Amino acid sequence: MKILKYLPLICLFWIIAGCSDEFLELTPEGTPSDATFWQTTEDAESAANALYELFTDDEMVGRGYFWFINASDDMVTGRVKADPDNMKNFICTGDEGYIRDIWAKKYRVIKRANDIINNVPEMDIDPDLKNRVLGEAYFLSGLMYFDLAYRFGDDRAGVPIIDRTDLSDYNLPRPGSVTENYAYIVSEFEQAADHLPYFSEYDASDRGRAHKTAAYAYIAKTNLYWAQYDASKYAAAVQAADQVIGSGEHALMNTGNPAEDFRAVFSSANNWSSEYIWSVVSNTQTGSILPGVMFENKGWGKYNGWGYYQPTRELYDSYEEGDARRDVTIFQKGTVFNYFGEEFTWTQTSNNETGYMFGKYVEPFSDVSRVNPNGDKPSTDLNVPLMRYAEVLLIKAEALIADGKNGDEPLNLVRERAGLAPLTNTTLEDLKQERRNELAGEWSDRHFDLVRWGDADAAYAEPLHAQDGSIVWPARPQFDPAIHHVWPIPPHEVESSNGVLTQNPGW
Template sequence: MKKIINTLTIIAGMAVISACNKKLDVVPEGSPTLANFWKTDKDVTSGINAAYQPFDDENFYGRGCFWFIDASDDMVVGRGKPEAENIKNFNPSFIGGSYTEGQWSLRYYVIKRANDILRYAPAIKMDAALKQRYMGEAYFLSGLMYFQLAYNYGDDRAGVPIVNKYNPTPGEVVPRAKNVSENYDSVISDLKHAAQLLPYFDTYKPEDYGHAHKAAAFAYIAKAYLYKKDYANAASYADSVILSGKNKLLDNFADVFTIANNWTGEYIWSAYSTAAGTGGWGSILPGVMLENTGWGKYNGWGYYMPTKELYDEYEAGDIRREASILKPGDKVKYFGDTIVYNSKNSKSGYQFRKYMEPFGYASPIGTYLSPSGDHPTTALNPPLIRFAEVLLIKAEALLMQGQNADKEINQVRHRAGLAPLTNATMVNLKHERRCELAGEWADRHRDLVRWGDAQAAYAKPLHGVTGAQIWPARTFDPAVNHVWPVPQREIDASGGRIAQNQGW
């Protein structure tokens, strides 16, 4: 991954970007133009590395879409922030604000760079195996970006635009796909191409960590089929990961969220992050979830704080609860000392513990924490999809087909220190997803929406550690709020050809 970071530092200042039609026109030195780029193997390497560059944006995997995840009943906006509160309350007045406006364009930026690889790399003479891998990475990044766009913005009435990969028309405004199913078909096609071309992660050298690989493609195919409600294929592609023998559950749940295990058995795909450099690189989520002002030692931002409803969801004896959530009186390592957790700022009084390990070291700034608290990346990679979720994807797909899913669910429960279930139901599956994946990009809000549970869940108020109400009941209209509004700037830039989602 060092190769990515070093190249991105150079390319970030060299990319020529237009508001409506972003292009990667870069060269290692001199004036960047398409006429003198896409000539050598170095150009292809620079091109694929540049496709990852937007991952460093603070709103890519740090905030941005996480404001949508924050809409769930598992967490609240940790401190006063009107725009964030309006998002959680499904109040359309946040449209046009700053928090989520960039999510659409950032992902199409990655798609554009991936498409450039697919257009230009085939004609370039270079090592065949490396070219194949880069092509696979491009398909993977395209598929992943479209997937994240589709499930946030697309429904049966309109999907998101699908850009021509190989012969785009410069300046063309591409209309929205006719529905989200069309998007999922495109996503699955991209990811299947990726799976065919990519090697497994265990063939990579450390300098290549963070690049797309075969198991990640299989895992997202399974999740895309799950969202498409094609349960047979969801189970089948989950098995492509499970039966490969390349991944496994770590023995200790808390170990998943440690720097030492960034790349071990549980890893499928994460938000690669590092504290290296003057401002770090990657996801700022751990810093965003840290106590506001970090008890005077680091610039925690104090958002996305757990609710009592989430804390109470855990069964007695479930070791995941204490590994996932800090409550007042709990002991935790912080800047080399053992402190007793007590929030001075959190609206709920709780904090997610999952991302605290980098803050536990003595003198962590510069090694485990970014030197810049304004971009608080850490050396911990927040998981985006991990092996436990793949097991639960298969379990859900089996249950939705009327089949038994005890084996998969009990694997997850066994690690949590819980007794096995017999003839588990969807009620059990929903419980396990909530407890296993709390505070992660697995997206509790999206789960509630796709299960049809959001309206009832959000009609209940949320509470903090003392039992006091900290968030009122909300009105969720399943005909409107099942998707998020298209960013206003995309509608404006398209001259109205890209229409807003109905009801927003």
């Protein structure tokens, strides 16, 4: 993707003009400004490329943002680290490490999107490029609000929505409910879908940009989350999912060999397969560091992974017998894989707490040239998936079942690829298991699934175990579903608002 190559240069305008909530007014002589920047095709392309620049940050799609997901019963932190441990134990403050900067960075992308939406329509450039750039801006705006809304918002308060018609004041109150956010997010993604091309219409150099069915997929997911508060949104989730399914752009990778097919989903050779919806574009210099973060610490003398986010016995035991996804998703003692060109048998090191390691992102470690040699930035040439076609099918299945309809067809497509027999009259419990087993260790956010299903209280009342049955994480009776269904807004954001931005109750 060519935007990765030029990211250090394309962000000059926003760096100079100010891209944090301070919004610097100083403009050094000779640098671009609003009056001089929005003129050429190159300006529009640079503005669009800058939307993706922060995706290389750890807070966005690396170790830091995964701390939210680490709260679930599928994994433990894996290494003693106070900040993620406090989040997992629901005793955090919102000022932990990478978490405290997430709020500002999401709004920084939103500012860049708003600048595009306010300026590009008046530019005299190719109409197709204009549509694409606008579509990318609407998509990234919707995605940033989505990430903020469901993690920090509920029916008591949403997250601030920036008024595009008045960009003079970014110190705004929270809407009365997150449903206002969801309505806005859906409208952003709808605008994106109207403006964007299909993925298949992109040249190879533009792969990784927002595209039409990605927008529809996130409309479906937004409506699914919205349905907690308004059951009519289940039908809207199905309708949006059908836009993806009926597009002819996507299909599950399924050749009839379940283990190999599922393993192939997480191969860099299939970064742009029929299952791709939305990913973090990565290479050996930049992108998501999650593969190295999850890789075994000490690396058996060859590569020093970080050893975070280790699967639990609870996750391992949740798979049905014969489910081909289990041994691809979870490595244990005796698992054989290709490690830097050699056949290697996985062994538990002294740094591993559970006796397991997530295996989905291991494939690039078959070749040293496909891994960032800088162990402090352990990205690979595997694009880490944020949304896969399988999740779209599961969103449709869940929405149908929750709406009292039959979800067998989309759910069984996922089961069939895993080598499992079809089910009839599938229930929400069936869906919960399929979603857990298909998407374990990914960005689908198991923790929030438990929260929105009302299952978190019971799940966190139980300890988590290692392969040998020992307890690796004690029960967490301190989880209060009336408080901990959302996360604390970073305190410095609240304090700097002079009383305009309110903290979530109980935090």
